[in-house]
Amino acid sequence: MAKAAARRDAALRRALDLLEKVPLIDGHNDLPWVIRRDAIARGDVLKYDLTRRHNDGDTDIPRLRQGRVGGQIWAAYVPTEIEHPARSVLEQIDIILRMHAAHPEVFLPAMRPADIARAKRLGRIASIMAVEGGVGLENSLSPLRVWHAAGARLMTLCHNGTLDWIDSATDTARHGGLTAFGRAVVRELNRLGMIVDCAHVSPEVMRQVLDISTAPIVFSHSNARALCDHPRNVPDEVLDKLAGKADGLVMATFIPDFISEEVRLWMEPIRLALANDPVTDRMEMIAARERTHGARPQATLAQLADHIEYIAGRVGPRRVGIGSDFFGLPTTPVGLEDVSRFPHLLAELFRRGWSDSAVAGIAGRNFIRVFRAVEREGERLRKRATPAVGRTEDFGSG
Numbered sequence: 379m380a381k382a383a384a385r386r387d388a389a390l391r392r393a394l395d396l397l398e399k400v401p402l403i404d405g406h407n408d409l410p411w412v413i414r415r416d417a418i419a420r421g422d423v424l425k426y427d428l429t430r431r432h433n434d435g436d437t438d439i440p441r442l443r444q445g446r447v448g449g450q451i452w453a454a455y456v457p458t459e460i461e462h463p464a465r466s467v468l469e470q471i472d473i474i475l476r477m478h479a480a481h482p483e484v485f486l487p488a489m490r491p492a493d494i495a496r497a498k499r500l501g502r503i504a505s506i507m508a509v510e511g512g513v514g515l516e517n518s519l520s521p522l523r524v525w526h527a528a529g530a531r532l533m534t535l536c537h538n539g540t541l542d543w544i545d546s547a548t549d550t551a552r553h554g555g556l557t558a559f560g561r562a563v564v565r566e567l568n569r570l571g572m573i574v575d576c577a578h579v580s581p582e583v584m585r586q587v588l589d590i591s592t593a594p595i596v597f598s599h600s601n602a603r604a605l606c607d608h609p610r611n612v613p614d615e616v617l618d619k620l621a622g623k624a625d626g627l628v629m630a631t632f633i634p635d636f637i638s639e640e641v642r643l644w645m646e647p648i649r650l651a652l653a654n655d656p657v658t659d660r661m662e663m664i665a666a667r668e669r670t671h672g673a674r675p676q677a678t679l680a681q682l683a684d685h686i687e688y689i690a691g692r693v694g695p696r697r698v699g700i701g702s703d704f705f706g707l708p709t710t711p712v713g714l715e716d717v718s719r720f721p722h723l724l725a726e727l728f729r730r731g732w733s734d735s736a737v738a739g740i741a742g743r744n745f746i747r748v749f750r751a752v753e754r755e756g757e758r759l760r761k762r763a764t765p766a767v768g769r770t771e772d773f774g775s776g
């Protein structure tokens with residue numbers, strides 16, 4: 379027992395040592411939505427006060443520091459069904475900008491891959507802005523450039539609902555993937571040097587994006603479909619394409635029903651009942667189901683490590699990252715309760731025999747490689763391609 383504990387400590391020590399040199403980059407955190415929905419703060423970053431420990435949540439500055447987070451992708455997320463989606467995305471972007479303004483000694487806005495290393499040198503957290511949900515385009519290409527100008531460097535094409543130009547993984551497929559407008563969105567993201575995120579899209583869209591995108595892509599918060607049959611996870615044949623000329627990254631996510639088949643089956647009725655907003659009423663629905671079906675089963679850190687090993691085994695450790703998807707609810711897996719826990723995940727990989735370089739890749743270097751390639755491709759394309767303009771109606775329905 380003492381020996382096992384000592385081994386555990388050695389692995390954790392090794393993870394912490396590694397993170398002295400390598401930035402830990404997390405692919406997805408919904409803190410801006412948590413701040414917006416907080417009953418007291420109601421979107422006021424200063425009132426929310428990230429400097430204090432939020433025991434009712436999973437993300438704050440003390441625990442980001444404890445978890446050695448070196449780079450965080452913050453989602454400017456809005457649900458598909460929200461009223462005024464374009465305005466709402468701007469409000470979410472504004473929350474991220476106000477986080478930067480409130481804590482300049484903590485967050486360094488990362489516009490370029492090189493900013494991640496600079497943040498690490500300065501002892502700050504590289505803050506990478508992402509927009510989750512193409513619903514905020516309101517069927518026009520122009521907001522893409524405005525988001526980019528505001529600092530967004532990644533876009534999750536859709537969320538839980540199918541849009542006029544793209545099929546969601548968790549809704550009815552209406553377009554056979556992307557429409558012509560949807561393909562233009564992907565090309566414009568390439569041109570801008572923004573990372574295309576295929577979390578939430580249908581398998582058909584995943585395949586099409588991998589064909590269209592001339593830069594590597596990411597799945598910022600998804601797991602392996604082979605281990606957990608959730609539509610949000612990545613099927614094997616798409617994983618295989620990632621290893622081809624396309625390149626890209628699956629950033630393994632902590633959502634219990636994307637990790638464990640047992641949890642997925644237990645949560646399935648709740649998933650189907652929660653149309654689009656992943657937060658509202660979720661805890662009440664879980665409590666109601668627990669009264670009739672017993673305690674909700676739990677996913678574990680070890681099961682998440684299984685996903686990481688599966689994806690690495692299939693397409694190589696260079697194509698795996700971490701994308702927690704913390705969103706403020708206490709439904710997290712055992713061992714991955716909040717942002718302080720990242721080193722423990724790396725420690726588990728060390729205990730399974732992973733090398734320093736493979737773990738450094740998963741921790742952050744793989745993401746930096748992808749971000750650099752996306753930036754380079756944007757620079758190349760901007761020399762020859764002009765900005766794409768127009769609305770869905772200008773592109774036809776094909």
Ligand SMILES: [Zn+2]
Pocket residue numbers: 510577578599
């Ligand atoms: Zn999401």
